[in-house]
Amino acid sequence: MASRLGRRLLAIGAVAGMTVVAGATAANAAPAPDGLTLIATRQSLLGTHNWYQQTYRGLPVVGGFYATHLDSRTGKTEIQDGRITIKGTPAAAASYARSRAESTVTGRLAGTLMRSSEAVIEPGTTARLGWRTLTRTGHGTVETITDAVSGTTLTERNTVKEVSGSGQVFSPNPVATLQNESLTDSSNANSTALAAAYKTVTLTQLTSGVTTLKGAYANNTSSSAVTSSTRTYTYNRSQAGFEQVMAYYHLTTAQEYIQSLGFTDVNNSAQTYRTTGYTADNSYYDPSADSLTFGTGGVDDAEDAEVIWHEYGHAIQDDQVPGFGSSAQSGAIGEAFGDYWAYTMSSAVSANTTVTPLACIADWDAVSYTSTTPHCLRRVDGTKVYPGDWENEVHADGEIWSRALFDIHNALGRTQANSIILEAQFSYAPGTTFAAAANTTVTTAQTLYGTAAATAVRTAFQARGII
Incomplete structure (x- = not known):
C-alpha cells in the first residue's frame, strides 16, 4: 500500500482564487505541467481525485493547490483551482542559511528537527522565499x-x-457497556466494577x-510496545x-x-499511533507525521474507543484531502466529522439509551472532567x-x-449516510466553507442515491443555517 508520508499539501492560511468548473471534460481539465506537482491520487465510489501542489520556480507555494475530480460514469471532470497569485518577485537565492534557520527554530521551540528544511514560497502582499x-x-x-x-x-x-479530553478491549467504553455513569478513573486502577466491560x-x-501490534491498518509505535510470540495480547486497564x-x-475495525x-x-494503510509518553488529558492527530497520539491524563484517552475514532476521523480527512482544515470553517468540519465518526462507529456496538445516549461522545473519557x-x-x-x-x-463550531451529519444519519441510515459523507469529502477543498461543503454533499447524495436522499441531506444542512 502506498505510503502517505512526504506528500502533504502546504496549506497555511486562507486559500484564494478557488473556482469550480462543472462539466469540464477530462481533456480540457488537465493542468499545465508547469507550476503543479501531483501529490496524491485517490479513488472513490464515483471517480478519481488528483491533488496537485502549486509551485513557483520549482518551489512549493504555501497554500496553493489544484485538484481534478473525474466522474468515472460520465467522463467529465470538475476542477478546484486554488492557485495563489504570486505578488512581487521573491528572492531567487537564500542569504539566511537553512542550517541557521533550523537551529534557531528548534532551539526556540525546545524541540527536535523532523527532517531537513525545504525552500518554499510564502505568498502574501509580497511573496517571500x-x-x-x-x-x-x-x-x-x-x-x-x-x-x-532576513531570517x-x-x-x-x-x-x-x-x-x-483523555482516554483491553472496551467496546466502546465501560460507561456505555455497563450503563453506569458513576464509574470513575480511580488513578487508572483495575476494579471488579469494570470486569463485565471487558470483551475478548x-x-x-x-x-x-x-510479534508487535503492527498490521495492515494500524501500527503501534508506543514506547515499550507490547509483544507476543503467540499473538495473545491480554491486559487490563492498569497496564500500558x-x-x-x-x-x-x-483503528483496524474502522478501516474494515x-x-x-x-x-x-x-486512509488505506497502516495508521501510526502511540498511547504512551504524552501525559496531558488530550489527544491529537499530527498530519506532518501522519500519526495519532493519545494522552494519559485522567482516564487514558485510548481506553475510550470514541476518542480513538474521533482522532481517526482527522486522519481520514487528511488522507482524502491533503492539508484539510486550513480555514476556520474547514477546521470546524474536521472536528465535527471526528465527533460524527465516533458516533456512527459507536452506533454499531452500543445501545442508544437515556442513560448513555449515542449522541454523547466519549462518555468514559469525560468522567474525568465533567460533573453532570x-x-x-x-x-x-x-x-x-x-x-x-x-x-x-x-x-464549539x-x-x-x-x-447536520447526525440528522443525515437518522434520515438515511448508517450505510447511505456514511457512503455519501465519505464520498463527498473527496471533493472538499482544504479550506472549504460550510456552504461549499454542504452543497457538494447534497450533489453527492443526488448522484449516489437520487432525489429523496439529496432532499434529506439538503434539509439537514438547511436546518443548521448552512445553506
Missing part, C-alpha cells in the same frame, strides 16, 4: 516558515488536530512474522498494553468498516445554528456541522 521547518515538540509538530533572506519568522503553527476480540490484519490493544483494534462500504482508498450526567466531551445532537451560534472555535 522561505525555509519550511518541521519541529517535533512535546505538544506535536510545529511548522515554521522563516524568511530565507524573520513569517508564519508558525502547531499542525496537530486536537480533541480535548479477534485482532485481524496483523503482519506476519512480527491495554491502551495499545484498544487503539489497534478500533470503510472498506465494507466499497471504499478501498480512504451523562458525561460527554461533546454531543452531536445540539441545537446550534449558523451563523448566530458561531464562536470562531473549531470544537463543529457542533453545528456534526448535528
Whole structure:
C-alpha cells in the first residue's frame, strides 16, 4: 500500500482564487505541467481525485493547490483551482542559511528537527522565499516558515488536530457497556466494577512474522510496545498494553468498516499511533507525521474507543484531502466529522439509551472532567445554528456541522449516510466553507442515491443555517 508520508499539501492560511468548473471534460481539465506537482491520487465510489501542489520556480507555494475530480460514469471532470497569485518577485537565492534557520527554530521551540528544511514560497502582499521547518515538540509538530533572506519568522503553527479530553478491549467504553455513569478513573486502577466491560476480540490484519501490534491498518509505535510470540495480547486497564490493544483494534475495525462500504482508498494503510509518553488529558492527530497520539491524563484517552475514532476521523480527512482544515470553517468540519465518526462507529456496538445516549461522545473519557450526567466531551445532537451560534472555535463550531451529519444519519441510515459523507469529502477543498461543503454533499447524495436522499441531506444542512 502506498505510503502517505512526504506528500502533504502546504496549506497555511486562507486559500484564494478557488473556482469550480462543472462539466469540464477530462481533456480540457488537465493542468499545465508547469507550476503543479501531483501529490496524491485517490479513488472513490464515483471517480478519481488528483491533488496537485502549486509551485513557483520549482518551489512549493504555501497554500496553493489544484485538484481534478473525474466522474468515472460520465467522463467529465470538475476542477478546484486554488492557485495563489504570486505578488512581487521573491528572492531567487537564500542569504539566511537553512542550517541557521533550523537551529534557531528548534532551539526556540525546545524541540527536535523532523527532517531537513525545504525552500518554499510564502505568498502574501509580497511573496517571500522561505525555509519550511518541521519541529517535533512535546505538544506535536510545529511548522515554521522563516524568511530565507532576513531570517524573520513569517508564519508558525502547531499542525496537530486536537480533541480535548483523555482516554483491553472496551467496546466502546465501560460507561456505555455497563450503563453506569458513576464509574470513575480511580488513578487508572483495575476494579471488579469494570470486569463485565471487558470483551475478548479477534485482532485481524496483523503482519506476519512480527510479534508487535503492527498490521495492515494500524501500527503501534508506543514506547515499550507490547509483544507476543503467540499473538495473545491480554491486559487490563492498569497496564500500558491495554491502551495499545484498544487503539489497534478500533483503528483496524474502522478501516474494515470503510472498506465494507466499497471504499478501498480512504486512509488505506497502516495508521501510526502511540498511547504512551504524552501525559496531558488530550489527544491529537499530527498530519506532518501522519500519526495519532493519545494522552494519559485522567482516564487514558485510548481506553475510550470514541476518542480513538474521533482522532481517526482527522486522519481520514487528511488522507482524502491533503492539508484539510486550513480555514476556520474547514477546521470546524474536521472536528465535527471526528465527533460524527465516533458516533456512527459507536452506533454499531452500543445501545442508544437515556442513560448513555449515542449522541454523547466519549462518555468514559469525560468522567474525568465533567460533573453532570451523562458525561460527554461533546454531543452531536445540539441545537446550534449558523451563523448566530458561531464562536470562531473549531470544537464549539463543529457542533453545528456534526448535528447536520447526525440528522443525515437518522434520515438515511448508517450505510447511505456514511457512503455519501465519505464520498463527498473527496471533493472538499482544504479550506472549504460550510456552504461549499454542504452543497457538494447534497450533489453527492443526488448522484449516489437520487432525489429523496439529496432532499434529506439538503434539509439537514438547511436546518443548521448552512445553506
